[in-house]
Amino acid sequence: MRVMAQVSMIMALDKCLGCHTCSVTCKQAWTNRAGTEYVWFNNVETRPGLGYPKRYEDQEQWKGGWTLNKRGRLELKAGNRFKKLFTIFASPIQPQMSDYYEPWTYDYQNLINAPLGDDFPVAKPKSLITGEDTAIDWSANWDDDLGGTFETGDQDPIVQKIRRESEEKIKFEFEKTFMFYLPRICEHCLNPSCMASCPSGAIYKRSEDGIVLVDQDRCRGWRQCITGCPYKKIYFNHKSGKAEKCTFCYPRIEHGIPTVCAETCVGRMRYIGIFLYDADRVSEAASVADEKELYQAQLDIMLDPFDPEVLREAKKQGIPQSWLEAAQKSPVYKLAKEWKIALPLHPEYRTMPMVWYVPPLSPIIDLLKEQGHDAESKDNLFGAIDSLRIPVEYLAELFTAGDTTVVVNVLKKLAAMRAYMRDITLGGVGKEEIAQAVGMTGEQIYEMYRLMAISKYSERYVVPKAHMEDAHNLEEIGCSLDTDGGPGMLYDDAFSGTGERPTPISTGSYANTARADGKVNIFAWDGKTRPDAMFPDTKGSTRV
Amino acid sequence: MSILDIFLWGVLPYVVVVILVGGTIWRYKYDQFGWTTRSSQFYESKLLKFASPLFHYGMLGVFGGHVVGLMIPQSWTEAVGITEDMYHIGGALIMGIPFGLVTLLGLIVMVFRRRTNKSVFAATTVNDKIMYVLLMATIAFGMAVTVISAFQGPHGHNYRADISPWFRSLFIFQPEVSLMHDVPLEFKIHIISAFVLFILWPFTRLVHAFTAPFHYLFRPYIVYRSRGGEKPGGRRGWDPVGTSDRESLLK
Numbered sequence: 001m002r003v004m005a006q007v008s009m010i011m012a013l014d015k016c017l018g019c020h021t022c023s024v025t026c027k028q029a030w031t032n033r034a035g036t037e038y039v040w041f042n043n044v045e046t047r048p049g050l051g052y053p054k055r056y057e058d059q060e061q062w063k064g065g066w067t068l069n070k071r072g073r074l075e076l077k078a079g080n081r082f083k084k085l086f087t088i089f090a091s092p093i094q095p096q097m098s099d100y101y102e103p104w105t106y107d108y109q110n111l112i113n114a115p116l117g118d119d120f121p122v123a124k125p126k127s128l129i130t131g132e133d134t135a136i137d138w139s140a141n142w143d144d145d146l147g148g149t150f151e152t153g154d155q156d157p158i159v160q161k162i163r164r165e166s167e168e169k170i171k172f173e174f175e176k177t178f179m180f181y182l183p184r185i186c187e188h189c190l191n192p193s194c195m196a197s198c199p200s201g202a203i204y205k206r207s208e209d210g211i212v213l214v215d216q217d218r219c220r221g222w223r224q225c226i227t228g229c230p231y232k233k234i235y236f237n238h239k240s241g242k243a244e245k246c247t248f249c250y251p252r253i254e255h256g257i258p259t260v261c262a263e264t265c266v267g268r269m270r271y272i273g274i275f276l277y278d279a280d281r282v283s284e285a286a287s288v289a290d291e292k293e294l295y296q297a298q299l300d301i302m303l304d305p306f307d308p309e310v311l312r313e314a315k316k317q318g319i320p321q322s323w324l325e326a327a328q329k330s331p332v333y334k335l336a337k338e339w340k341i342a343l344p345l346h347p348e349y350r351t352m353p354m355v356w357y358v359p360p361l362s363p364i365i366d367l368l369k370e371q372g373h374d375a376e377s378k379d380n381l382f383g384a385i386d387s388l389r390i391p392v393e394y395l396a397e398l399f400t401a402g403d404t405t406v407v408v409n410v411l412k413k414l415a416a417m418r419a420y421m422r423d424i425t426l427g428g429v430g431k432e433e434i435a436q437a438v439g440m441t442g443e444q445i446y447e448m449y450r451l452m453a454i455s456k457y458s459e460r461y462v463v464p465k466a467h468m469e470d471a472h473n474l475e476e477i478g479c480s481l482d483t484d485g486g487p488g489m490l491y492d493d494a495f496s497g498t499g500e501r502p503t504p505i506s507t508g509s510y511a512n513t514a515r516a517d518g519k520v521n522i523f524a525w526d527g528k529t530r531p532d533a534m535f536p537d538t539k540g541s542t543r544v
Numbered sequence: 545m546s547i548l549d550i551f552l553w554g555v556l557p558y559v560v561v562v563i564l565v566g567g568t569i570w571r572y573k574y575d576q577f578g579w580t581t582r583s584s585q586f587y588e589s590k591l592l593k594f595a596s597p598l599f600h601y602g603m604l605g606v607f608g609g610h611v612v613g614l615m616i617p618q619s620w621t622e623a624v625g626i627t628e629d630m631y632h633i634g635g636a637l638i639m640g641i642p643f644g645l646v647t648l649l650g651l652i653v654m655v656f657r658r659r660t661n662k663s664v665f666a667a668t669t670v671n672d673k674i675m676y677v678l679l680m681a682t683i684a685f686g687m688a689v690t691v692i693s694a695f696q697g698p699h700g701h702n703y704r705a706d707i708s709p710w711f712r713s714l715f716i717f718q719p720e721v722s723l724m725h726d727v728p729l730e731f732k733i734h735i736i737s738a739f740v741l742f743i744l745w746p747f748t749r750l751v752h753a754f755t756a757p758f759h760y761l762f763r764p765y766i767v768y769r770s771r772g773g774e775k776p777g778g779r780r781g782w783d784p785v786g787t788s789d790r791e792s793l794l795k
Contacts, residue, residue: 081761089600090585090593097586130662196765199757204769217576220755221583238667241580466771
């Protein structure tokens with residue numbers, strides 16, 4: 001047993017309102033540069049829909065992830081090492097700009113400069129690649145809220161698969177359709193196929209927290225990682241010629257604060273915590289023959305943070321005490337392993353993804369409501385989950401390689417939680433039999449409700465700080481005086497009076513983040529003080 | 545033996561080596577972030593998909609031909625019973641011409657693509673353009689030399705009698721400049737063009753050839769690295785927000 005820690009995220013899809021705040025704040029923080037215009041480390045897809053890039057889930061086309069070879073061993077779906085090297089001169093399977101979209105801006109100048117005339121001047125769209133006029137025909141969110149799904153919905157790989165397998169039709173007629181949102185970031189997999197595809201060895205998994213990063217200095221732009229990632233969450237910066245990906249906001253995580261997407265999530269649908277897992281058994285779990293057993297195999301290598309043997313082994317591996325305590329309080333462990341209501345996205349890719357999802361019950365509830373049923377009653381809900389095969393099958397293709405029983409069990413737990421809590425809210429007592437019907441206790445249901453519905457910041461995000469003994473090695477952490485008890489801690493007072501935040505952040509104020517070179521650590525800037533270094537005096541210009 | 549001869553065949557080769565090796569080391573040390581293939585497949589793939597492998601595989605063959613032709617003395621091949629005629633026809637023509645043509649064809653298509661596809665052309669720097677001119681010139685003259693020799697048949701110029709010994713003499717720091725005096729002009733142009741290309745090499749995207757990822761065959765699939773393991777330093781870093789190209793595109 002080799003115990004390792006993994007920072008992980010869970011998204012409760014019922015709570016996603018599809019506002020795209022996560023995408024926008026992420027973009028502002030990470031990919032607002034030339035070369036990354038089309039890059040969305042975080043994007044929110046409407047399902048059913050094509051996703052971003054188009055149809056990325058069709059691995060017969062894109063060859064992402066792993067497959068089992070004849071001897072039952074893991075092999076990259078795009079081919080073995082020799083094949084990859086022999087085809088390196090023109091990557092054979094590579095999404096094109098047209099599979100994402102051609103980034104554009106508008107010629108706003110024309111609104112002001114156009115000569116006087118009878119017609120209103122317009123701001124024509126201009127390509128950010130060629131600078132010429134362009135027609136906008138796709139974007140990262142073209143089919144948002146089922147926009148255009150009547151035309152393109154048939155191309156959703158999962159819709160196609162279900163239609164093939166079950167004669168039954170997924171209807172896009174207005175009154176019969178369903179939809180939900182699927183926010184996606186990099187999965188920070190335990191068995192990442194992007195990493196395995198990289199000829200240069202530039203992609204690595206941090207041994208402390210499992211975050212997967214691209215070493216920008218070592219990347220040579222072979223782009224095999226883009227083929228290798230089945231989620232297409234590695235992007236090509238077409239200006240620098242290097243691969244870029246979601247960083248799990250590691251500079252923030254190191255300071256014990258959640259990612260930008262989680263921090264700004266309006267629906268509070270994201271949870272961040274750590275898992276302890278057995279690194280020795282990852283390959284074994286990813287090589288399970290039956291795709292439908294991959295979810296269980298993945299769950300099995302997640303270790304119990306209360307098991308004394310696990311704790312002993314973890315300490316031996318050098319995992320600090322604060323991390324073990326965080327693992328015991330981890331919301332992701334509770335959701336995924338204890339209550340088993342969070343599922344990995346596409347386990348059949350065999351990458352052991354570490355961003356999990358609580359599947360949405362809302363399509364079913366919406367339908368019951370529309371039909372005039374009591375959508376909170378246990379019996380109505382249980383019956384609807386079973387009979388409403390289409391959403392369940394769709395969800396199963398996303399989360400359990402098509403095994404509907406797992407998804408049904410999760411949805412039943414969520415339905416039971418609603419029914420159980422309704423009794424309490426209406427002044428009664430929770431009925432134990434509702435909990436028992438889904439194999440839980442009333443107490444567990446209540447705890448689940450607390451975490452899912454009303455948990456506070458400190459319960460949703462249990463992120464232990466990185467240990468700073470070697471802080472001077474880290475570029476992002478400017479001042480080594482900021483560690484616990486150091487003189488930098490003085491400035492923590494900057495947070496008193498802000499109310500909401502339960503835990504002070506060691507470098508949470510601007511004054512604290514002043515770096516020796518005069519630059520500003522934007523990730524730890526508190527947004528209150530004026531970061532003078534960001535407004536340098538330029539020759540000849542006057543300050544407004 | 546004129547001053548020009550001494551400079552071109554006795555001095556320039558060493559200048560080229562110093563700049564090629566020194567420049568590469570300097571770039572490797574200070575510009576890891578800029579060390580990339582700068583692929584344009586993202587913009588255009590159809591032409592690239594067949595032209596780029598043609599060029600690269602052709603280039604591997606051309607490189608192999610140069611190694612054999614320049615490094616293995618004529619006396620050695622004759623000792624194993626290969627006459628100059630056999631070598632010329634079998635090696636230089638039958639192997640050399642196809643590889644050369646494939647390389648040239650690949651390059652022509654790639655340059656055509658670069659010029660005609662707007663997205664690719666917009667991503668082409670001055671550095672790229674100079675590099676392409678030299679690459680094209682070197683390969684075209686190399687091809688010309690081979691084709692000319694094919695028409696001349698057995699009376700053609702035997703470069704293994706003068707250029708190859710001169711090339712080998714460079715390695716022992718005793719350059720036999722006089723050997724190069726009577727070499728036909730097309731050979732000389734090919735060599736000089738290659739010299740200039742090698743001088744520019746470390747400062748262009750061609751450096752990607754020096755980091756061909758053979759170690760991929762031997763490394764483990766999953767790479768763990770400790771957070772504090774490597775010190776960042778000397779990196780160029782990301783460009784600031786609102787880089788110039790956005791504004792220049794929309795002037």
